[in-house]
Amino acid sequence: MALKPKAAKKLLIFLGKSVLALVEAVVFAIIPKPRKNVAGEIVLITGAGSGLGRLLALKFAQLGSVLVLWDISQESNEETCKMAVEAGATRVYAYTCDCSRKEEIYRVANQVKKEVGDVSILINNAGIVTGGKFMDCPDELIEKSLDVNFKSHIWTYKAFLPAMIANNRGHLVCISSSAGLFGMNGLADYCASKFAAYGFAESIFLESFTKGQNGIKTTIVCPFFIKTGMFDGCTTGCPSLLPILEPEYAVRKIVDAILQENMYLYMPKFIYFIVFLKSFLPLKLGLLLGEYLGAFNLMDGFTGAKKKN
């Protein structure tokens, strides 16, 4: 059946734009994308008191950004603040904020807007993990995981997205997890919160894209285990393909992804292959592969939650 002229034109435009997008992807796979300048940008990092949050703060300090650091722990957040100044930051603001509480997020966000200005890079990084079998997890901890790891992203977007929309400029960074890409034995509530955070960030990206707000970028980060203490005691069944990552390496990759405005960052690279396999392999083969990689016993020696929560 012949296409009507209007449908043919639509198809040609689609094909032309697709070819351009493919060429762009191939070029940037070979030549690194140019990095944006974040000097003077107001960067808010939640969970800045330790681990990835602290290291991210130090990187953005070196890049000349204005830092807004949030953490539930005043002491460790102030420690990060001092370290950021030593790393070269000239403007750093530390706020104690419990990201599991919507009203507190809104209150502290208003304070930030008055005292510092409009946030242009929002990094939703604060996170907690319960760990353990689902039926053994206390309800309060399950709720807390969802509040910190997922719902806080909704409330921070509500607080800071309006200014980004008004200026058609900003960057939203979601620190999800490989546990936001596939389920994991012993991490049901954590996985649920990380899948939700991923889906939320991707959906808001699409919402702004369809409204033509192309100046608002999104980066979604899905790392495997990182040596920050959060997953202490966990092991990898296959260190060559799924190594436990060094925090400095993970943060370097995250900052690169932000500066190059990449939408997705999975690490290590084998995670991309697992996601691909998940879509195509018959379930039984997938389970056999999971068993072979030791992927179902990763949480066996877990002691991280006892140390952190």
Ligand SMILES: NC(=O)c1ccc[n+]([C@@H]2O[C@H](COP(=O)([O-])OP(=O)(O)OC[C@H]3O[C@@H](n4cnc5c(N)ncnc54)[C@H](O)[C@@H]3O)[C@@H](O)[C@H]2O)c1
């Ligand atoms: N470490 C890993 O293996 C790993 C892997 C994938 C994803 N992640 C994600 O990376 C992010 C950072 O984790 P990390 O490894 O640096 O852990 P971390 O425990 O070192 O840091 C988490 C920070 O969040 C803060 N925090 C916890 N509850 C909070 C709350 N209610 N309000 C405000 N701040 C709160 C903590 O005080 C801490 O400073 C988390 O979202 C985590 O889920 C970590």
